[in-house]
Amino acid sequence: MTANNVPKATLQRYPVYLKALRRLQKNGVERIMSKELSSFVDIEPTTIRRDFSFLGNLGKQGYGYDVDKLIEIFNGQLGVNFDEKIILVGAGNLGRALMNYNKWDYVVGEIECAFDVDKSKCGTQFGVEVYSMDLLEEKIPKGCRIAILTISHNVQETVDRLVDCGITGIVDFTHQHFLAPKGVVIKSIDVVSSIQELVFMTNSLESKTKKQKSGK
Amino acid sequence: MTANNVPKATLQRYPVYLKALRRLQKNGVERIMSKELSSFVDIEPTTIRRDFSFLGNLGKQGYGYDVDKLIEIFNGQLGVNFDEKIILVGAGNLGRALMNYNKWDYVVGEIECAFDVDKSKCGTQFGVEVYSMDLLEEKIPKGCRIAILTISHNVQETVDRLVDCGITGIVDFTHQHFLAPKGVVIKSIDVVSSIQELVFMTNSLESKTKKQKSGK
DNA sequence: TTTTATTTGTTCACTGTTTCACAAACATTA
DNA sequence: TAATGTTTGTGAAACAGTGAACAAATAAAA
Numbered sequence: 001m002t003a004n005n006v007p008k009a010t011l012q013r014y015p016v017y018l019k020a021l022r023r024l025q026k027n028g029v030e031r032i033m034s035k036e037l038s039s040f041v042d043i044e045p046t047t048i049r050r051d052f053s054f055l056g057n058l059g060k061q062g063y064g065y066d067v068d069k070l071i072e073i074f075n076g077q078l079g080v081n082f083d084e085k086i087i088l089v090g091a092g093n094l095g096r097a098l099m100n101y102n103k104w105d106y107v108v109g110e111i112e113c114a115f116d117v118d119k120s121k122c123g124t125q126f127g128v129e130v131y132s133m134d135l136l137e138e139k140i141p142k143g144c145r146i147a148i149l150t151i152s153h154n155v156q157e158t159v160d161r162l163v164d165c166g167i168t169g170i171v172d173f174t175h176q177h178f179l180a181p182k183g184v185v186i187k188s189i190d191v192v193s194s195i196q197e198l199v200f201m202t203n204s205l206e207s208k209t210k211k212q213k214s215g216k
Numbered sequence: 217m218t219a220n221n222v223p224k225a226t227l228q229r230y231p232v233y234l235k236a237l238r239r240l241q242k243n244g245v246e247r248i249m250s251k252e253l254s255s256f257v258d259i260e261p262t263t264i265r266r267d268f269s270f271l272g273n274l275g276k277q278g279y280g281y282d283v284d285k286l287i288e289i290f291n292g293q294l295g296v297n298f299d300e301k302i303i304l305v306g307a308g309n310l311g312r313a314l315m316n317y318n319k320w321d322y323v324v325g326e327i328e329c330a331f332d333v334d335k336s337k338c339g340t341q342f343g344v345e346v347y348s349m350d351l352l353e354e355k356i357p358k359g360c361r362i363a364i365l366t367i368s369h370n371v372q373e374t375v376d377r378l379v380d381c382g383i384t385g386i387v388d389f390t391h392q393h394f395l396a397p398k399g400v401v402i403k404s405i406d407v408v409s410s411i412q413e414l415v416f417m418t419n420s421l422e423s424k425t426k427k428q429k430s431g432k
Numbered sequence: 433t434t435t436t437a438t439t440t441g442t443t444c445a446c447t448g449t450t451t452c453a454c455a456a457a458c459a460t461t462a
Numbered sequence: 463t464a465a466t467g468t469t470t471g472t473g474a475a476a477c478a479g480t481g482a483a484c485a486a487a488t489a490a491a492a
Contacts, residue, residue, distance in 0.1 A: 007478075007479070008478090009478080009479060009480090010479095044480075044481060045481095046480075046481055046482075046483095047479090047480065047481075050479095050480090050481095060487080060488060060489080061486070061487040061488045061489085062487070062488040062489045062490085063487095063488065063489060
């Protein structure tokens with residue numbers, strides 16, 4: 001039995017749990033209770049227990065959860081692959097920052113190689129082999145499913161090529177709109193939009209408080 | 217009347233609309249219908265109409281929405297401030313990439329200045345003035361509400377200082393867990409977690425499809 | 433071994449979000 | 463001006479997610 005029919009909201013919380021659990025494991029913590037974990041991840045104990053229960057009966061009443069076991073189950077059931085092959089498309093400023101950041105072993109795999117249209121960026125100068133964009137189809141690692149996209153031109157065309165190469169998940173840092181077939185999961189990260197969201201929420205909170213104070 | 221009591225889910229979609237509308241405006245599009253906009257942003261027309269309706273009766277039956285008016289209302293009602301002052305805390309690889317990216321005028325304001333503990337990073341070498349972290353309280357711009365956090369040490373302490381300086385929104389790139397008082401909005405961005413989420417979703421989709429195919 | 437204390441897994445009620453479906457409003461054409 | 467076609471704005475239904483409460487299960491203590 002594999003994890004199936006897990007609510008989207010829960011799927012989005014799993015990485016949070018996994019991150020906290022790894023840190024606990026590192027610190028030598030062997031067992032944890034939902035209430036305690038709650039204080040680390042800011043998620044209600046009830047929600048934690050329900051989220052975990054989708055993956056089986058992982059805990060013991062009156063005892064809690066075994067950290068090692070929990071991590072093992074997470075990895076197994078959720079298909080975390082420590083050698084998940086990830087490619088980076090676009091070796092600009094952001095791409096280079098990501099390559100430098102590439103200490104993801106034992107968390108989710110690592111960036112295998114990168115691609116860029118600019119041939120002056122090719123080579124191994126950034127710690128990861130950068131190939132010309134022309135060689136995408138040739139150099140993309142076998143079984144690679146995840147691509148990080150940090151380009152700003154020819155986005156749609158590039159996405160089409162990636163999908164043809166078997167990519168099923170894209171972390172999207174472009175500011176462009178593009179289409180991908182169903183079955184390809186896109187996770188867009190846009191600092192500008194994040195800031196806007198923050199501004200909107202801040203303003204919304206503010207006007208709520210004002211309303212409370214003035215009583216109107 | 218200001219935007220008030222807007223659902224959180226809606227607030228999170230406003231940046232998406234705004235981005236799409238700006239692009240349409242740039243391309244000379246003057247009017248748009250919810251159905252058409254839907255194809256650009258992958259949100260149901262009905263959801264779009266309801267989201268817009270929180271800000272007033274912006275459209276006209278049988279006609280659609282006026283793009284210019286829509287953008288104007290968004291900016292006004294949501295408090296988008298083109299000179300929203302943003303500070304960057306941490307001038308490492310990622311921080312520098314963001315400074316280089318700092319072309320946000322007419323979208324959401326821009327990074328006014330940055331701070332870093334490492335004095336060798338201080339100065340204007342990256343296009344934005346970088347101050348020593350010691351000078352935070354002194355150099356932080358008046359009225360600054362938003363901070364982008366890209367540090368990896370002393371996170372909690374730094375957050376406390378930022379909050380004391382009046383920061384009410386934090387874009388968080390650290391991989392650490394920290395606490396902030398209510399009223400401070402946090403938007404966490406973690407590439408590793410994003411990749412994991414992607415992997416989980418991809419696997420979840422896969423097992424669903426398999427189940428369908430095998431009929432079991 | 434029995435009792436007590438603890439913590440899980442899950443049911444139920446509630447709240448928030450999305451979608452359907454349609455009346456009302458307007459643009460457009462004749 | 464009247465008739466027609468289109469698209470909004472929204473009430474109400476359906477769906478999804480959250481949190482309180484508690485029975486069942488186990489650990490720990492007596």
